[in-house]
Amino acid sequence: MTPPAATAAPAARTPAGQAREKILATAFRLFYAQGLRAAGIDTIIAESGVAKATFYKYFPAKDDLILAYLEKVDGVWTGQLHAAAEAAGPDPAAQLVGLFDALASACRRDGYRGCAFINAAAESASGTRIHERTVAHKEHTRAWIRGLADQAGVPDPDQLARSLTLLLDGGLASGVLDADPAAATAARNTAAQLVSASLGRNTDHAAS
């Protein structure tokens, strides 16, 4: 008999079209901090402050949100990598070493938990879109590094890119365990040594 309830609060509205960004920002935070499976849709919706229907309008399934998350991570991380490289100056060889500063910066950030892509791949079966997206990201990164190595004029850019990628991934992977800045420093030093050696100079401990 009583009317449905009288609708208590007017409900703070999200400005039209911004709901998607709010959801994505929350997902970015929760997916990275807790993992893909551990972060539930309900939590993301609640912390975004949007309605469930709004969420499913923009992201028909959880996987779609995960893909959008990885896209965003790619943009952010690639940007940091490029910025760190450019901060080292115009010399490609210096950039190959300087990009490792992005790793050190990441280590120092609060809540650092390693590479979002590696973590995502660890939770997804191979063949899934999530897995493929991760592989694509890693290939882009290696191609970029190879390009720098090429510009630096090393005899075997492929091999140097491989080595540096291994160091970078190693540093990122160990980041999921402890955000030890020593690992980042060691990665940078080792990279400097490898780049010097590739250029035919003496190894850096002799050059210092």
Place this chain on the structure above:
Amino acid sequence: MTPPAATAAPAARTPAGQAREKILATAFRLFYAQGLRAAGIDTIIAESGVAKATFYKYFPAKDDLILAYLEKVDGVWTGQLHAAAEAAGPDPAAQLVGLFDALASACRRDGYRGCAFINAAAESASGTRIHERTVAHKEHTRAWIRGLADQAGVPDPDQLARSLTLLLDGGLASGVLDADPAAATAARNTAAQLVSASLGRNTDHAAS
């Protein structure tokens, strides 16, 4: 009024005391192939061919099974690492390079999906037993490598151990993406170069 059912099949029994091993073997396979959260208790129980009560007798909670799984992984992987090192002969410097053959072998194995510890850490929050166990494993490995570097008489065993650990973790981390043997080969070559350089000799591309 009717009796409960007459108990159709006699049910193939597991010899007493072996149920635990069967469960652990199944968990080893499923946890590694699918991930910690993706592999459900029910599936593990069904594929082990044991009863639910038996399972919970040996592993009161899923986390206990995960810890036992990590313990087993530690034993297996550490064994492979040591075996690969010893196969390289008595020279510690050669062992430091030879241990990377374990990585190449792992890459070639069917169903290879990178480092079980890194994958586990990616799914578990820091501070949990699972996370701690992973950190302990990585520290043991690095300590062992540092010991070899020490025996080899390099000037800075700590730094070399750091570098080699980064390469190893990088190779393992990229294994979750694609089991590319080229990454393992590159890791080994780079390790050889770093070891040579640490010993004060020329880098290996000059020595070959």
Place this chain on the structure above:
DNA sequence: ACGCTACCAGACAGATCTGTCTACGGCAAG
């Protein structure tokens, strides 16, 4: 023969998670 222990089978409870659906309110363009 008896009892103890280790096992099997599977129902069940309770939580959680994804995704759908209904109902309603505000805002802007026509």
Place this chain on the structure above:
DNA sequence: CTTGCCGTAGACAGATCTGTCTGGTAGCGT
């Protein structure tokens, strides 16, 4: 003003997952 779109609120279905409980069976030592 009315119509349609975008948003909120939240109930609901259905699946899945962890962990408990009951009841019965096989084998072994005594």
